[in-house]
Amino acid sequence: MTKKQKIMGIRLMISAVFFALAMAAEGRVFWYWILFIISYLAAGYDIPLRAVRNIRNGQFFDENFLMSVATFGAIGIGALEEAVGVMLFYQIGELFNDYAVNRSRKSITDLMDINPEYANLLRDGAEEKVDPYEVAVDDIIVVKPGEKVPLDGVVVKGSSSLDTKALTGESMPVEIKENDPVISGSINLNGVLEVRVTRLFDDSTVAKILELVENASSRKARAENFITRFARIYTPVVVILAFLLAVIPPLFTGDWGTWIYRACSFLVVSCPCALVISVPLSFFGGLGAASGQGILLKGSNYLEAMANLDTVVFDKTGTLTTGKFCVTSVDPLEGTKEDLLELAAYGEFHSNHPIAHSVKEAYGKILDQSMVGAAEELAGFGVKTTVYTQNKERELYIGNARLMEKQGILVNAVDSSEGTTLYIADNNTYLGCVTISDTIREDVPKALKGLRAAGVKKIVMLTGDKPEVGKLVGEKLGLDEVHGGLLPGDKVGKVEELLAKKQKGAALAFVGDGINDAPVLARADVGIAMGQIGSDAAVEAADVVIMTDELTKLVDTILIARKTVGIVKQNIIFAISVKVLILILSAAGIATMWAAVFGDVGVSVIAILNAVRALRYQNGNEKTH
Amino acid sequence: MKKIVKLEGLCCANCAAKIEEEVKKLNGVENASLSFMTQRLTMEVLEEKVDEIMEAAKKTAYKIEPEAEFKILR
Numbered sequence: 288m289t290k291k292q293k294i295m296g297i298r299l300m301i302s303a304v305f306f307a308l309a310m311a312a313e314g315r316v317f318w319y320w321i322l323f324i325i326s327y328l329a330a331g332y333d334i335p336l337r338a339v340r341n342i343r344n345g346q347f348f349d350e351n352f353l354m355s356v357a358t359f360g361a362i363g364i365g366a367l368e369e370a371v372g373v374m375l376f377y378q379i380g381e382l383f384n385d386y387a388v389n390r391s392r393k394s395i396t397d398l399m400d401i402n403p404e405y406a407n408l409l410r411d412g413a414e415e416k417v418d419p420y421e422v423a424v425d426d427i428i429v430v431k432p433g434e435k436v437p438l439d440g441v442v443v444k445g446s447s448s449l450d451t452k453a454l455t456g457e458s459m460p461v462e463i464k465e466n467d468p469v470i471s472g473s474i475n476l477n478g479v480l481e482v483r484v485t486r487l488f489d490d491s492t493v494a495k496i497l498e499l500v501e502n503a504s505s506r507k508a509r510a511e512n513f514i515t516r517f518a519r520i521y522t523p524v525v526v527i528l529a530f531l532l533a534v535i536p537p538l539f540t541g542d543w544g545t546w547i548y549r550a551c552s553f554l555v556v557s558c559p560c561a562l563v564i565s566v567p568l569s570f571f572g573g574l575g576a577a578s579g580q581g582i583l584l585k586g587s588n589y590l591e592a593m594a595n596l597d598t599v600v601f602d603k604t605g606t607l608t609t610g611k612f613c614v615t616s617v618d619p620l621e622g623t624k625e626d627l628l629e630l631a632a633y634g635e636f637h638s639n640h641p642i643a644h645s646v647k648e649a650y651g652k653i654l655d656q657s658m659v660g661a662a663e664e665l666a667g668f669g670v671k672t673t674v675y676t677q678n679k680e681r682e683l684y685i686g687n688a689r690l691m692e693k694q695g696i697l698v699n700a701v702d703s704s705e706g707t708t709l710y711i712a713d714n715n716t717y718l719g720c721v722t723i724s725d726t727i728r729e730d731v732p733k734a735l736k737g738l739r740a741a742g743v744k745k746i747v748m749l750t751g752d753k754p755e756v757g758k759l760v761g762e763k764l765g766l767d768e769v770h771g772g773l774l775p776g777d778k779v780g781k782v783e784e785l786l787a788k789k790q791k792g793a794a795l796a797f798v799g800d801g802i803n804d805a806p807v808l809a810r811a812d813v814g815i816a817m818g819q820i821g822s823d824a825a826v827e828a829a830d831v832v833i834m835t836d837e838l839t840k841l842v843d844t845i846l847i848a849r850k851t852v853g854i855v856k857q858n859i860i861f862a863i864s865v866k867v868l869i870l871i872l873s874a875a876g877i878a879t880m881w882a883a884v885f886g887d888v889g890v891s892v893i894a895i896l897n898a899v900r901a902l903r904y905q906n907g908n909e910k911t912h
Numbered sequence: 913m914k915k916i917v918k919l920e921g922l923c924c925a926n927c928a929a930k931i932e933e934e935v936k937k938l939n940g941v942e943n944a945s946l947s948f949m950t951q952r953l954t955m956e957v958l959e960e961k962v963d964e965i966m967e968a969a970k971k972t973a974y975k976i977e978p979e980a981e982f983k984i985l986r
Contacts, residue, residue: 340978341976341978344975344976344978345975346930346975346976349927350924388923391949501952502916502954503950505945505946505947505952505954506945507947515929518929559926560924560926563925564925564948567925567947567949570949571949571950
């Protein structure tokens with residue numbers, strides 16, 4: 288609690304005590320009204336003062352004015368008890384609002400507590416604590432255990448594990464060693480690291496993320512704009528109705544007291560703040576819950592769009608597939624797969640081709656150079672290498688089908704849509720083949736299932752790859768549409784076609800890795816960049832940045848968005864309907880001023896408690912463990 | 913040019929909406945958004961009028977919510 292809140296708390300306690308005393312004294316002693324007045328002043332002496340000040344500033348109809356008029360009116364007609372009660376409860380409600388809003392602000396600041404206060408700059412062998420802003424590119428900084436990495440860089444000395452939870456929502460620490468990149472905002476857990484800085488603080492990940500998060504709620508959701516517009520009309524209308532209610536019926540009945548009492552109830556219910564506060568509070572909670580999962584949204588409007596997702600368009604390479612080439616099948620003519628892979632790995636020993644790397648990686652064991660003899664690159668065909676392994680000297684030819692032809696071997700060309708096939712022969716004896724292809728990412732099936740379950744109707748893949756390759760991936764994953772052979776410009780065209788086809792009012796999201804797809808990210812209703820922590824292009828072009836490369840986070844985003852939007856709707860409907868109901872009942876004389884207090888304070892407290900729920904989100908993946 | 917102001921102590925959501933509305937109407941302000949939760953007023957303003965606009969925005973904010981302190985962040 289802040290100091291201001293504590294003082295308010297004490298004032299309200301004093302007020303409540305005197306209120307109770309006054310109630311007890313009423314009818315027993317003639318001066319009981321003094322107790323009521325003390326209670327009133329303790330709770331709200333500043334409200335009429337503020338009302339006067341604001342009217343001087345040209346601000347009519349603010350809540351101070353409304354509360355002052357309502358309570359003075361009630362006092363005027365002798366409803367002392369109600370007048371004090373209204374003020375007391377109004378202030379309790381305000382205090383609660385204040386507290387809830389501060390709590391919520393703080394919990395999100397804590398969640399995003401990634402801003403480093405200092406950097407240990409290494410200068411002439413001595414460490415110096417400096418502001419991260421002062422560190423230049425290529426400076427060496429020291430990061431000790433427990434400290435935040437202040438700037439993006441590369442480890443030059445030491446190894447450690449880093450906690451990136453605040454950045455990615457991922458609780459598993461990341462192991463790092465020399466030459467590994469480190470991202471600002473992560474926390475060094477154990478070893479001492481020396482890091483060569485690669486980016487100025489302003490360009491560092493941490494600065495980008497803070498900028499994004501802090502500006503997030505400046506892009507407002509439709510519901511937010513609706514409620515502020517509603518409040519702008521609602522308050523004056525209710526005030527005018529209150530005035531009419533106070534003046535017109537008594538002209539005929541002459542019963543001024545009753546109608547002024549009802550008008551005062553109107554004024555109490557007319558306060559707009561309770562209505563307005565819960566909507567941004569819910570969205571803020573939703574944005575906070577998302578960033579706790581490593582999902583950054585650039586505005587509440589994107590929560591609204593994600594809650595209503597109809598079509599999801601994926602980029603293939605780097606998003607649905609890893610973009611890394613892996614050995615996906617090994618077909619020896621005879622013998623074991625392991626043996627064939629070993630031969631292939633030794634055969635490719637001297638080659639630096641990416642395909643050679645994936646073969647060596649697939650073999651996985653350390654290669655002994657003494658087993659490899661002369662090697663020759665056969666441009667356009669493959670390689671020829673002498674290998675002494677498996678107790679035999681071999682003249683290995685590894686390459687494409689044409690190379691086999693040259694060696695007098697006839698092979699059935701394997702369907703090339705899978706990827707690239709390497710054929711292996713010992714001189715002119717065929718040994719088998721190895722296929723290397725782009726692999727589908729592990730979590731894709733789970734993520735797609737989750738998207739379908741969350742109500743996404745159409746899942747589309749766009750790729751610059753050959754249409755056959757795209758089709759194969761599409762079939763494997765059960766996608767609704769696949770468009771291959773696209774240039775980056777064509778992707779925008781395709782997304783526009785899909786935008787035209789989607790259901791009215793629903794949204795289309797494009798998911799890419801943020802590299803080369805900025806125009807498409809911008810064109811979609813929601814542009815989502817995956818796993819591009821630290822990539823400027825992605826952070827700038829996308830509307831949603833998912834810090835890890837887990838596709839299942841898309842499902843989390845939808846669930847958080849749904850929950851938030853649901854809460855917002857509940858709050859709007861609940862608040863407006865209760866208020867209208869109480870207005871009607873008060874006009875008819877059925878509801879008392881106490882009901883009106885509930886219509887103001889009660890509604891706002893309930894709406895806020897509901898809004899706070901948006902901040903809490905249990906990760907669907909964690910729950911199933 | 914983009915200007916960011918923090919309205920520290922802003923505690924009334926309706927006032928926030930009113931301030932946003934008024935600041936948007938200021939001459940030379942192309943766009944403005946005030947987030948009640950982050951208390952940040954983000955404005956897109958004409959560069960040549962920036963001082964004048966900031967003064968006017970400050971006045972507007974104090975007029976509607978005298979309790980919030982107007983701090984220019986950037």
